[in-house]
Amino acid sequence: MNERSFIARLNIITTMNEKKTRILAATEKLLAEFGFHGLSMQMVAKEANVAAGTIYRYFNDKDDLLNQLHDHILSYIAAQISHGVVDTMPIKQRYRTMWLNLWHMTLNGDAPLIIRGQFQNLPCRSKQERKHLSQKLFSSVATMFNEGKACGLFKNIDNEVLSILSLETSCNLARRQINGGLQINDDELEAVINASWDAIILH
Amino acid sequence: MNERSFIARLNIITTMNEKKTRILAATEKLLAEFGFHGLSMQMVAKEANVAAGTIYRYFNDKDDLLNQLHDHILSYIAAQISHGVVDTMPIKQRYRTMWLNLWHMTLNGDAPLIIRGQFQNLPCRSKQERKHLSQKLFSSVATMFNEGKACGLFKNIDNEVLSILSLETSCNLARRQINGGLQINDDELEAVINASWDAIILH
Amino acid sequence: MNERSFIARLNIITTMNEKKTRILAATEKLLAEFGFHGLSMQMVAKEANVAAGTIYRYFNDKDDLLNQLHDHILSYIAAQISHGVVDTMPIKQRYRTMWLNLWHMTLNGDAPLIIRGQFQNLPCRSKQERKHLSQKLFSSVATMFNEGKACGLFKNIDNEVLSILSLETSCNLARRQINGGLQINDDELEAVINASWDAIILH
Amino acid sequence: MNERSFIARLNIITTMNEKKTRILAATEKLLAEFGFHGLSMQMVAKEANVAAGTIYRYFNDKDDLLNQLHDHILSYIAAQISHGVVDTMPIKQRYRTMWLNLWHMTLNGDAPLIIRGQFQNLPCRSKQERKHLSQKLFSSVATMFNEGKACGLFKNIDNEVLSILSLETSCNLARRQINGGLQINDDELEAVINASWDAIILH
DNA sequence: GATGAATGAGGATTCATTCAT
DNA sequence: TATGAATGAATCCTCATTCAT
Incomplete structure (x- = not known):
């Protein structure tokens, strides 16, 4: 970007x-x-x-600048993650779309700071405050997880945990690909998306 | 610690x-x-x-200090991750042990720096060099993945990817628990371990 | 000063x-x-x-400060050395004036650093660069030597060498007088000027 | 060396x-x-x-080390300057020999520190003390000047001044040759020696 | 509001000197 | 006597922040 x-x-x-x-x-x-x-x-x-x-x-000062930047980028990610997602789409398709949105954002370096965890070491505002902001923004993700659990598709696990087990592997993989070594082609990518999907559905 | x-x-x-x-x-x-x-x-x-x-x-200088620290901590994690693991144990049991070793290390803050990804922003030695070191140290993890793939238990995916999809969710969850909000009890923990296991096995 | x-x-x-x-x-x-x-x-x-x-x-840094200082002082010396000198004056008179200008500058400590050779040990710009600057500034000295050689008054020796043999003895003497012991009165001063003159004229 | x-x-x-x-x-x-x-x-x-x-x-400390080094090098120069000089040689020949000894010492870098004036900025012992040492050591030079004045060959000027006007031009020229540009061949060298001789003899 | 020159505390690093062995 | 690890004050330089214009 x-x-x-x-x-x-x-x-x-x-x-x-x-x-x-x-x-x-x-x-x-x-x-x-x-x-x-x-x-x-x-x-x-x-x-x-x-x-x-x-x-x-x-x-106010440098920290304030960085914190405000953090929040803006978070808003951006929240907006982008559900790009092309509508609530009438099948859940699997919504999941795949969001997963790939995150994947591409990470690879493109659109939001390098948050995604790479670069904000974790900041002398920052309370973690609570950040968590609230985060939850407010990612409603489309929450909606998907809630629907999936309601219809017996997903495991009955806290949404945040589900996210870590599935969606966020997207960031971790993309980051590793940027940092070195790891190369993933299109077929492998589909395999990985499905594998991460396996982590959260009931078998 | x-x-x-x-x-x-x-x-x-x-x-x-x-x-x-x-x-x-x-x-x-x-x-x-x-x-x-x-x-x-x-x-x-x-x-x-x-x-x-x-x-x-x-x-030599500050960077050298941080790099040497990185390597020592990495050695420590590599040693600890396979604590209580022997190659004759069933694969699932080895996996669970390693997952929990990582979980507890992260929660205890034994190796906060690597686990939190704090070393990624260092003005550092080549990524190649780091990757080699890393691979050399985590042989027990590689052995487990290789065996699992050989006997048709695991998906045929690169070891590093398998690790991100499964084992490393341990760190991510533990970190989130430390940082805020998220509380996981023993039953939930078992559920999460199994969910991460689902991500890498064939169904 | x-x-x-x-x-x-x-x-x-x-x-x-x-x-x-x-x-x-x-x-x-x-x-x-x-x-x-x-x-x-x-x-x-x-x-x-x-x-x-x-x-x-x-x-930029300490070296830059010292180099810029060097150049300013050099400019100053170049300007001062020909103070009171006009090209229509007899060569001997021009020589004497310049010799005394250098003498007084050195004694007054007007340009202590260059004159004392203190800039020679600097981690500095290329010697070439310095030489060019130096030559550009001391044109009145060069003019005098060239005229003197053209009319058969001076020995046919490189200008820089002539300068060392004659004019620059002024600095060396003045420096020695500052550093210790040596005391030179007005009569002796005239004798020394003439002696240095003897070094460069044909006999 | x-x-x-x-x-x-x-x-x-x-x-x-x-x-x-x-x-x-x-x-x-x-x-x-x-x-x-x-x-x-x-x-x-x-x-x-x-x-x-x-x-x-x-x-005692770093300064003491440098001062003692200074004195040793001064002794060395004093010894070397009269190398090949005997009091029965004609004065001009003695002069030429000493001049060339200094010239070669400087060019060879045998005594770079004193000759280049590198010791002048030291937080050092009294100038008086140094002067006394210097005079004690350079007796052969003093002898030559005294004889030359006694027989009406040299101008009646203080020995130290004579030295600056004549012998020491040797160092200054050699230094300039080392530092840059100036190149002097054998014929020119003879011319320069004679020019410096002209500075101190009566005409 | 906007500027950017000025500030000076704080950063990493060096090195003359000491002292326990 | 000789060692060399340890010291810590002093070095050059950076940079977040302020304030007169």
Whole structure:
């Protein structure tokens, strides 16, 4: 995903000041390129074409900037994961679509920071707060799991656990493919999707 | 796991200078507590009760310290994962044992850094080098997957993928339990182990 | 020469930021007092009444600071050496004027660093680059030597060698007078100027 | 000059502990190679094949080591400058011999530290003390100048000044040749020697 | 609101010196 | 006497944050 589309994404989701948007976009780009270690506020300012001090009109401090970025990316993932999914589709098809949405997002590096777990080490807000946000956003996933359990297709296990056992393997595999070695072709990909599906259905 | 036991662990695994051991132990502790962001060499020195300069007798620089720590922890996990596993046990039993070993290590915070993926952002040695080390260490896991595939029990999928689909869900769940909300009792735990097992066996 | 006049000098020669000027002035002063060995960036900052970080807005690093200082001083010497010299004056008179200009600059400590050869040990830019700069600046000296050779007054020797044999004895003597012992009165001074003149004229 | 010959030189000049000699030799070698900036006591210890602490049995501190090295090198130069000179030789021949001795020493880098003025920035002993040492050592030079003045050959100028005007141009030229550009062939060398001679004789 | 120069505490690393062995 | 591991102050440099314009 390029910077332009990121800005578009943010502006669709929320009404947001244009400079604030540029700052968030710059931050994500630099974070993906250099990691936390290599991210400085001056770099962000330069990349966003604003003065260093301007950042502090929109964000309390560096942590606040990173936290707000986190939330925006999470919103984006939540929106993207159900792209092409409608509640009238068969559950298996919905599952496959979401799995592949996550897979492609991860491979494309669309949301590298959250998906790669890069936000875990931040001096951050309470985990509770983050969890609530997360649950609110991923309603389409919850809907799918609930329906599946209701009709006796899925195991009767907590939704979050089901997600870890099935959908999130998508991220883990994609990440491993990016990091090294692992190569997965189309046939293998289908096999993996089905294997992860096996983990949550009743046999 | 407290610092004392970490030191014991390192000294069991290798013959190692006592001060070098203290430095590694201090680094792990601080990393778990503050993350990469908040780790300074001064802190490490203070925690290890050595002078700042002393660290540089045993490690070339900060990266070297972190890399050596990575390798030691990886060795530890590799050793612990097959604790109580013998090749004559039924495959399912071996799997369950390993799954629980990983589960408890993660919950205990024995190896928080690798398990939490905290080493992925390091300015590090080649991914190839790391992968080789990793493969060498986890032979008991590979043996299990190979046997399972040979006797028609497991799906014919690459070992690394099988691991992500099944064993590593253990870490992901445990981590989520630590981070917030999620509570899993003993019955649920068995259900989850079986669900992850379903992902890799043929049906 | 005191610090104030140094600042004035720099500002005359070039348009330059006032803080950058203060930093250069402080560096020269401290270098003359403590030598390279004893020069730290903190000292420079303190002497220049700026914060340590400010230095790095104007100079890439310590080497850059020292190199820029070198070039400024060289420009100053080049400007001063021909003070009071016009091309219509007899060659001997031009020579004497330049010799005394160098002598007084050295005695006054106007340009202690270059004159004392203190810049020779710098981890520096290419010698070629320095030589080119040097040649460009000292055109009035070159003109004098060339005219002198053309009219059969001077020995037919490379200009740089002529300079070492004659003009530069001025610096060496002045330096020795500063460092210790050697005292030279006005009569002796004239004798020395003439002696150095003898080295380059044909007899 | 290689290290072996330096050790030989030192041992000839004075009776000296063998380890102390090795330390001085190592210091000179490293100083010539890396300059003051790049010289550490651990390097010296390693190069001299002694422990770091051992240096402090023979020298009070780093400054003392450098000062003692200075004096030894000065002794060496004083000894070498009159190599091949006997008081019965004509003055001009003595002069030429000394001039060339200095020239070759400088070019060979035999005594790079003193000759290049590298010792001037040391936090050092009093200039007086150094001057006395210097005068004591260079008696053959003083003898030549005194004889020359007595027989009406040389100008009646202080010996130290005469030295700067004539002999020391040798070092300055050689240094310039090492540092860059300047190339001097044998014919030119003779011309330069004669030019420097012209500076001090009566015409 | 916006700027960007200035700040100075804090970072990793080096190295002269000491001292228990 | 000799060692060399250990020290910790000092080095250069970065960067989050502020504030006068």
